[in-house]
Amino acid sequence: MKIALIVNPLIPVPPDKYGGIERIVYMLIKELVKAGHDVTLYANPQSKPGCKLIGYTESERYGLGDMIKINKLTMSIAFKGFDLVHTFGRMSNLALLMALKIPKIVSYQLPPTISQVKKAVKIAPSQSLHFTACSNFIANQISAYCNVSTIYNGVSLSDYNFNKTVKPDAPLVFLGRIQKEKGTDVAIKVALKTGRNLIIAGNIPNEPSHRLYFEKEVKPHIDDARIVYIGPVDDKQKNDLLHGAAAMLMPVTWDEPFGIVMTEALACGTPVIGFNRGAVPEVVINGYNGFVCNTVEEMMKAVNNVSDIDRANCRKTVEEKFSADVLASQYQDLYKKAISTL
Numbered sequence: 001m002k003i004a005l006i007v008n009p010l011i012p013v014p015p016d017k018y019g020g021i022e023r024i025v026y027m028l029i030k031e032l033v034k035a036g037h038d039v040t041l042y043a044n045p046q047s048k049p050g051c052k053l054i055g056y057t058e059s060e061r062y063g064l065g066d067m068i069k070i071n072k073l074t075m076s077i078a079f080k081g082f083d084l085v086h087t088f089g090r091m092s093n094l095a096l097l098m099a100l101k102i103p104k105i106v107s108y109q110l111p112p113t114i115s116q117v118k119k120a121v122k123i124a125p126s127q128s129l130h131f132t133a134c135s136n137f138i139a140n141q142i143s144a145y146c147n148v149s150t151i152y153n154g155v156s157l158s159d160y161n162f163n164k165t166v167k168p169d170a171p172l173v174f175l176g177r178i179q180k181e182k183g184t185d186v187a188i189k190v191a192l193k194t195g196r197n198l199i200i201a202g203n204i205p206n207e208p209s210h211r212l213y214f215e216k217e218v219k220p221h222i223d224d225a226r227i228v229y230i231g232p233v234d235d236k237q238k239n240d241l242l243h244g245a246a247a248m249l250m251p252v253t254w255d256e257p258f259g260i261v262m263t264e265a266l267a268c269g270t271p272v273i274g275f276n277r278g279a280v281p282e283v284v285i286n287g288y289n290g291f292v293c294n295t296v297e298e299m300m301k302a303v304n305n306v307s308d309i310d311r312a313n314c315r316k317t318v319e320e321k322f323s324a325d326v327l328a329s330q331y332q333d334l335y336k337k338a339i340s341t342l
Contacts, residue, residue: 001083001335003032006042006074008089009056013047017232018177018203020260021088021109024153024327025049031328040082042074062090071096078102083339086331091116098123103338107132107151108142110257117142127341130334134258135279151330152282153258154322159235160267162315163243170246171197171228172303173270175238175261178204178214183251183275185217186296188227190249193296194303197225198249201241203232242268247290247306250274251299259283263322266290269311273302283322289314 005028011019014026025041029049032039041047045055056073058066075096077085084103087094091106098104098120106120108131120129131148133139139150174187184200191198200222204214221227233241242248248265250256255278262272262283272290274280284290290309291302320326 001339002038002081003335004040004042004077004082004085005029006085006087006089006093009044009058012044013041013049017234020153023260024109025088027154027156027324028328028331031324032332035328035332067092067095084335091120098129099125101125101128101342103128103130103342105130105132105334105338107134108138109134111138112142114142114145117145121146130338132334135282137255137279137282138257149334151327151334152322153260153263154324154327155260155263155267155318156324157267157318160239160264161243162267162269164269164311166244166246169197170244171199173241173245173248173265174198174200174202175241175248175265176202178202178218179210180213180217181252181254183253186251186253187249188218188221189296190251190299190303191227192221193300196246196303198227199241199245200227200229201231201233201238238264239268242270245270247271247273247303249299250280252277252280254278256280263318266314266322267318269314271306271309271311271314273299273306275299285317289317
């Protein structure tokens with residue numbers, strides 16, 4: 001198949017450190033190319049995707065001018081012999097293509113805008129538009145209005161080393177952006193209450209509210225002994241960090257659409273202990289590869305019981321449900337279906 005993939009151009013593919021969507025797109029490209037498909041990626045000009053690249057840019061504050069410019073670019077896809085176009089970016093950047101019969105797949109990694117979905121379904125020719133969601137939590141928000149399939153995110157297993165056992169005093173880990181919605185302060189509270197060391201890794205977003213959150217709720221607890229903050233980490237550092245952890249804490253205070261970091265931890269054999277929000281219970285099987293909690297007290301109890309989890313179950317979960325092979329196979333099945341229905 002000749003496939004056009006599109007991602008918003010703010011971050012290169014693959015990303016250097018953080019960029020969950022870009023990481024998924026890169027992983028998909030590798031699998032598609034390995035399967036013999038002809039792939040072209042529309043993305044940040046600095047990308048090195050391992051396939052044909054057409055670079056484009058947009059303003060820091062995306063506006064009408066960007067939409068017009070990018071639609072001129074994506075409209076050309078219709079005249080280049082592509083079998084289908086698959087976007088992980090803004091659906092508005094396919095506005096001109098939407099009315100054409102070329103198969104289109106829109107993948108949601110964040111909560112969808114229902115009005116846009118309804119409008120796209122009205123414009124697109126019958127059977128030409130398909131949606132995917134990174135979790136049932138996201139898919140259920142639009143299933144009443146369109147044809148949507150859940151295709152979970154995942155990881156390349158070769159990038160993560162499985163560790164069957166860890167030391168009794170192995171630390172807990174928090175890995176993610178340092179902001180209230182991610183629950184960094186909750187992770188600190190759980191670690192202090194359970195007497196466990198905690199390593200915090202992640203970037204602090206530039207917005208003033210997030211900087212203030214770090215200064216008031218996180219920084220006062222950092223002592224470089226019990227609570228350690230190591231900043232952003234690259235892939236190797238992430239692997240080493242998760243590989244040696246007793247558990248990864250996921251105390252999110254918002255409805256997480258997926259949370260790729262959970263699958264990264266599980267791939268290392270590290271149990272995930274998370275709040276029952278968004279897609280967390282779709283990834284974490286309570287008592288099998290981690291614990292799903294409703295309160296801080298439940299999370300503290302789960303930390304004390306984490307040694308009950310067989311770390312082999314964590315790796316097995318990723319192998320069966322969240323691997324690059326599984327993800328690529330499901331997308332390829334959808335591609336074939338999208339092409340055959342027209």
